[in-house]
Amino acid sequence: MSDNASVTPPMPPATPAGSPSAEERQWGMFAHFAAFLGFLIPGLGGMIGPLIVWQMKKAEMPFVDDQGKEALNFQITVFLAVIVCAILTVILIGFLLLMVVGLGALVFTIIGGIKANEGVAYRYPFTLRLIK
Numbered sequence: 699m700s701d702n703a704s705v706t707p708p709m710p711p712a713t714p715a716g717s718p719s720a721e722e723r724q725w726g727m728f729a730h731f732a733a734f735l736g737f738l739i740p741g742l743g744g745m746i747g748p749l750i751v752w753q754m755k756k757a758e759m760p761f762v763d764d765q766g767k768e769a770l771n772f773q774i775t776v777f778l779a780v781i782v783c784a785i786l787t788v789i790l791i792g793f794l795l796l797m798v799v800g801l802g803a804l805v806f807t808i809i810g811g812i813k814a815n816e817g818v819a820y821r822y823p824f825t826l827r828l829i830k
Contacts, residue, residue, distance in 0.1 A: 718761035718817050725755050726765035726814035733773050733807050744773040744803075765814045767829045772810070772822040774829075776803045 718726065732747025739746065752766025779799045786792030806822050813820035 718759075722759045722761040723815050723817050725751065725759060725762040727811045729755075729762060729766040729769045730807055730811035730814055730820070733769060733803075736773070742777065744776060745770060748773055761814075761817075761819070764819055765810075767827075768820065768822060768825070769807075769810060771827050771829055772803075772806065772825045775822075775824065775826045778826070 729748050729751040732751050733744045735747035736742075736744025748766055748769035752763065752770055756763040756766060776799060780796065783792045783795040783799055786795060802824075810820045810822060
């Protein structure tokens with residue numbers, strides 16, 4: 699008979715270096731989707747959600763730190779673009795541009811959330827990276 703007390707159970711598989719855990723991927727997704735708070739709180743609302751998620755998890759989850767900054771930078775860029783479009787409504791082109799910016803923000807935010815949930819460090823196009 700063998701002594702079972704000396705046998706240790708196998709270790710669970712480790713995540714590869716640089717690969718975010720399931721929890722990190724989920725919080726990364728929340729960082730992107732939290733921007734939809736902007737539909738409830740017009741103006742700065744789109745920035746509040748990603749800012750809160752980023753501040754809560756940036757110290758303990760590097761993937762969320764990266765994706766939170768990316769989502770926040772994109773929402774700052776969208777906010778600035780909306781201000782420019784609002785000014786351009788004086789010459790009527792601003793109305794069309796507001797629709798383009800709004801649709802682009804919606805589509806890219808959804809893509810960002812999906813990619814983050816897949817563990818991909820998503821980079822928004824046309825984004826001013828003010829927070830590094």
